[in-house]
Amino acid sequence: MPGQLVYIMGPSGSGKDSLLQQVAQRADTRLHLMKRCITRSAESEGEDAFSLSPAEFDAMEARGEFAMSWRANGLAYGIPATLDALLGQGHTVLVNGSRAYCEQAVQRYPSLLVVLVQVQPQLLMQRLLLRGRESPEEIAQRLSRNTTLDTAFTQRLREQGTRFVILDNSSDLQSAATALLNTIESVTSLEQP
Numbered sequence: 278m279p280g281q282l283v284y285i286m287g288p289s290g291s292g293k294d295s296l297l298q299q300v301a302q303r304a305d306t307r308l309h310l311m312k313r314c315i316t317r318s319a320e321s322e323g324e325d326a327f328s329l330s331p332a333e334f335d336a337m338e339a340r341g342e343f344a345m346s347w348r349a350n351g352l353a354y355g356i357p358a359t360l361d362a363l364l365g366q367g368h369t370v371l372v373n374g375s376r377a378y379c380e381q382a383v384q385r386y387p388s389l390l391v392v393l394v395q396v397q398p399q400l401l402m403q404r405l406l407l408r409g410r411e412s413p414e415e416i417a418q419r420l421s422r423n424t425t426l427d428t429a430f431t432q433r434l435r436e437q438g439t440r441f442v443i444l445d446n447s448s449d450l451q452s453a454a455t456a457l458l459n460t461i462e463s464v465t466s467l468e469q470p
């Protein structure tokens with residue numbers, strides 16, 4: 278496909294959604310941020326997503342209306358199949374992805390750019406509590422995912438030759454967004470004929 282998929286992943290609270298919003302605001306029209314379908318209430322704080330019931334999600338998934346889909350944190354997440362049309366038209370497309378789904382994403386889109394967003398661990402809980410979208414119990418469950426997820430897959434990504442960068446968002450959001458945009462621009466300009 279002529280476009281470039283940018284798959285942003287990282288722990289809950291690392292700032293994926295904030296970074297994507299920043300970059301989408303600053304970037305040109307060939308850069309698209311995919312709006313996700315999530316079985317989360319439409320009233321939830323934060324991310325602008327399509328809110329679906331579990332039954333609606335399952336029906337869309339069965340009809341093949343997602344380019345990618347996964348379950349995590351008690352929720353189902355889907356990236357609409359329009360992703361493939363955008364990539365086919367040559368756009369750079371940003372996706373808020375899951376670490377647990379990353380290897381499947383690489384299999385489907387081998388030329389994707391994987392960006393792992395990291396922050397100092399002690400900041401994660403603080404930022405999630407301040408965001409206030411989940412209860413303290415749900416936040417603890419989200420953070421426990423960081424110890425159970427297999428992090429060796431990042432090593433495998435490098436060995437497979439997948440384009441993979443780590444982006445630190447421990448400091449201010451603007452600096453991290455600039456670094457992300459620079460990374461995307463360096464990869465997409467490499468793709469120019």
Ligand SMILES: Nc1ncnc2c1ncn2[C@@H]1O[C@H](COP(=O)(O)OP(=O)(O)OP(=O)(O)O)[C@@H](O)[C@H]1O
Pocket residue numbers: 287288289290291292293294295296323404405407408446447448449450451453
């Ligand atoms: N650099 C930063 N400095 C201070 N606060 C930040 C920074 N980046 C993000 N935040 C804040 O941290 C909280 C978590 O950020 P965000 O929702 O973007 O994370 P996320 O990785 O998308 O999390 P999740 O996977 O749980 O949706 C938000 O309240 C956001 O405003």
Ligand SMILES: O=P(O)(O)OC[C@H]1O[C@H](OP(=O)(O)O)[C@H](O)[C@@H]1O
Pocket residue numbers: 286287288289293324349350352354373374375376377378422
């Ligand atoms: O823990 P991992 O597998 O990386 O991610 C799981 C899911 O959680 C986050 O979504 P949100 O916090 O519900 O918006 C991610 O974006 C991903 O979809």
